[in-house]
Amino acid sequence: MPMRDSGRAGTLPATSDELSRLLTAVRRGRVLTVTGRFREPRSLLVREIAERLSSNFYDGTAVVTPGRPFGLRELTAALGCVPGMPFLPYGTTDAVSWLAERDMLLVLDGAEHLEPDALAWLRRLLTAAPGLRILAAGRSPLAFPGERVHRL
Template sequence: MRETGLSATLPATSAEMSRLLTAVRRGRVLTVAGAFREPRSLLVREIARRIASNFYDGVAVVAMNPQHGGYGVRELTAELGSVPGMPAPARGTANTASWLAERDMLLVLDGAEQLGPDALAWLRNLLTVAPGLRILAAGRSPLAFEQERIHQL
């Protein structure tokens, strides 16, 4: 049986949801991978909603547009700077990394298959300098990060 959300059925049972919430709390990177965008997106946004209070600086959801054609570091940091409800990080990729290094937050990357190799390398480096940062990604395939946990839909 799948869990029923406000407007749709979540693609996870209650037991799966519990395991996913624990994986986000205890790990650094969790990727929800699967062929269809809507179920992945629905699941990561529900996880983020349920776990937001666990992070002092909250949750930043970056929704990547599939028509955009790819997100490099500059595009990713620009999207991060325009997340509603989040204080804007300083301009520039080095300044954004420094800003994130001081945060206790969950970064949700919805549409992670849009990330280019430079953005993935920047995120890998970011995990080494930002101890309070957790990443929850939704994409067609895993991010291939060393400490990544994967939930396949």
């Protein structure tokens, strides 16, 4: 039975046990993608997970909602606009080296819109940033090494 979302309209598209497993998967793994046909349930679930886990990361959570087209330039610009996220001090030319020092959860809500250059950059970022976790919501998996997939 789906879990009632406390304090918000709607129902989380996961049971309490599923949500517990997903929270653990994000904390222990590097990449978790929630897939499914409909955007709203995916989005609701990843945003709930992000809210519950934000305090587990020193640098918190950055939620990015990719639109069309969404390449590397748009991704790094979106990261620079995330409320509360200190991003790229003046004079920093390489976002990967700066993000490599962060302990954070990056949420990609609408990952199916990411273009190949953005996906390649995220793969490079995962290699360089041991404290980074990615939680994505999309129609299909990101196809990253070690990725865990939860299908709705």
